[in-house]
Amino acid sequence: MRVSLRLLRYFAATAETGSTTAAARLLNVSQPSISVAIRELETLFEEALFARDVGARMTLTRFGVRKLAEARHILGAATAFEVDKSGDASAGEVQIGVFRTLAPVYLPVVLRMARERYPKLSVRFVEGDLAQLEDWLHGGQIELALTYDVGMPDDIERELLAELRxxxxxxxxxxxxxxxxxxxxxxxxxxxxxxxxxxxxxxxxxxxxxxxxxxxxxxxxxxxxxxxxxxxxxxxxxxxxxxxxxxxxxxxxxxxxxxxxxxxRQPLVIARTARATRTRASELLAECVRAAVEEAKIQRA
The missing domain is CATH 3.40.190.10 (Periplasmic binding protein-like II)
Structure with missing residues (x-):
């Protein structure tokens, strides 16, 4: 069996939502098709991707975390390759995580700018605390994060946007x-x-x-x-x-x-893992994040 992009998308959606039912709703497919895809991948790898507890959220195994990061890289590269018929390089999909208290301030502006500048760019986002964002970056669930630089490990690269008092x-x-x-x-x-x-x-x-x-x-x-x-x-x-x-x-x-x-002072940063693939879509969104922070600085001044 060959691994297809479809299987990787089903796997990534399950990891993101925590259940095959929620993944099916997200992707608008049947729940059994998601379950079959997960079983096919686990059969191929001869190792479990998820720990399954009755009535509980599906959580990635250590092996699953590693495979999800690889799947995200492959899907990101595929999305970057799949430009539209006109060759528009601003098409694609990107996942961003935003620190919970920052989201109401910056995320609506980032999404507005992305829609205005790059209408074919699909942006998916999650909110979380600092520890969750770090885990999601390492696990490949998100490509970049807008967060504060507080105790981040050395394998996460930070781009300073502002120092807030x-x-x-x-x-x-x-x-x-x-x-x-x-x-x-x-x-x-x-x-x-x-x-x-x-x-x-x-x-x-x-x-x-x-x-x-x-x-x-x-x-x-x-x-x-x-x-x-x-x-x-x-x-x-x-x-x-x-x-x-x-x-x-x-x-x-x-x-x-x-x-x-x-x-x-609190450094406000764009964070990414050092090994993360910088897709064209993630670079376009990072541009919108920078612009949103600059706009906020001007408004506060």
Missing amino acids: PYGLLPAGSRLARRKGSLSLHELAQEPLILIDLPHSREFLMAPFWQFGLQPEVRYRATSLELARGMVANGLGAALLITQAPASSQVTAVVEKPIREDTV
């Missing part, structure tokens, strides 16, 4: 919000803190306080930027944040204040 988010009616000028970490540490509670993020956002020997009271923990901003808007506390809210969701119930002290 932390800022304080305060209820609009509070004493600190009404006062002119910047905000001191010592002042912010006296307020009940609403902390973004995601892997690596929580430590990074506490680091500026620790740098100056401060230990604020964490009143609430949130896993999304929107929830944290909503809690601050309702007077439940203050927050130290890195990610700016998208311009479309700015509300008058909160006030952003620059931090007075010179403290840590």
